[in-house]
Amino acid sequence: MANPASSPLRPGAVIGILGGGQLGRMTAIAAAHLGYRSHVFCPDADAPATHVTSRATIAPYEDEAALAAFAAAVDVVTIEFENIPLTAAQFLAARVPFHPDPAILSICQNRLREKEFCGKIGVPTTRYTSVTDAASLAAAVADMGSPCVLKTAEMGYDGKGQVAIAADTDLGAAWAGMAQAATGAGAILERYVDFRLEVSVIVARGSDGARQTFVPVENQHKHHILDQTIVPARAPAKALDKAEGIARHMAAEIGLVGLLAIEMFVTGDGEVLVNELAPRPHNSGHWTLDACVTSQFEQLVRAIAGLPLGSTEPLADAVMKNLVGDDVASASTHLNDPRAKLHLYGKTEARPGRKMGHVTRINPKY
Ligand SMILES: Nc1ncnc2c1ncn2[C@@H]1O[C@H](COP(=O)(O)OP(=O)(O)O)[C@@H](O)[C@H]1O
Ligand SMILES: [Mg+2]
Structure with missing residues (x-):
């Protein structure tokens, strides 16, 4: 259902951007074209987005005092990186309009939740299952058949935390390889899509x-x-x-x-x-x-x-x-x-x- 439209931000309003990478940089440039200012919040002092904004808060995402000051200094917050701690997003969303909603971030931070959400709304994905240790991996591969792909449920990007599984793969080693990148959130085994x-x-x-x-x-x-x-x-x-x-x-x-x-x-x-x-x-x-x-x-x-x-x-x-x-x-x-x-x-x-x-x-x- 559509939410009621909120009144547009006035020119000169400040857009808060969580994350300091190139996506934040290009968002800030676009905001400037429309007459808005941007304020970046990120942990790295020399992050690409900070080069193009007059305001930046350099602090860890866990720093609540810095988050509170940031919330007070901006009119709306968005993200350029979905893996910011959910607690930081929720903390900000309680104080200032925050888009996309932290509930959406929560889905997109975890590959199992993403695929469960797809299933719930009738969107097709490859076959998948949750795995939590080497034994459940062996059982899942036996059930699903190979080839398949083992991925850390959280924090993976650019192929990091992924292992391809073929019929002759040593599953113990595959689990160990994936676990190096894992954050304790478990893993997903997906049927390989040709x-x-x-x-x-x-x-x-x-x-x-x-x-x-x-x-x-x-x-x-x-x-x-x-x-x-x-x-x-x-x-x-x-x-x-x-x-x-x-x-x-x-x-x-x-x-x-x-x-x-x-x-x-x-x-x-x-x-x-x-x-x-x-x-x-x-x-x-x-x-x-x-x-x-x-x-x-x-x-x-x-x-x-x-x-x-x-x-x-x-x-x-x-x-x-x-x-x-x-x-x-x-x-x-x-x-x-x-x-x-x-x-x-x-x-x-x-x-x-x-x-x-x-x-x-x-x-x-x-
Ligand atoms: N189930 C799959 N079957 C076939 N190829 C896959 C599968 N999952 C991932 N890949 C390949 O690996 C790439 C990276 O995987 P992806 O899930 O997009 O993770 P990320 O982009 O976060 O590293 C995909 O773009 C695709 O080329
Ligand atoms: Mg990808």
């Missing part, structure tokens, strides 16, 4: 219940990290319609105000299975900065500020490539392509696997 391609859909929903989806895009991963996003996705129209329908349905059912990114597998026979949710801007939506009427970051700001949502019509076909680790060394060569739009996140240290920037090649339709 997918044709991976797609994602980002959906925005305002406090009045209005929804807008960005077109489904195709995601290609390298070493479990997003490498390229191809716009639009090269999948049958029927599957893409299904993916968009799932996104719209999920946004309403989860009670979203803000953005929800949904990663999905499209199988050879056109089935669409939800893999993962992120209640925030998503790497696969960076192309919208350069090739869409409204960017995902502007859309987030509009949704949480009580403004009408913008059009999500694409202006061009596009391919977004992440610049990961050492890729950034040759970033300037992309500038030789006049249709390449380079975005660097201001990170000084190019550690392996670290997202340093991205480049979007656009192919305007006219």
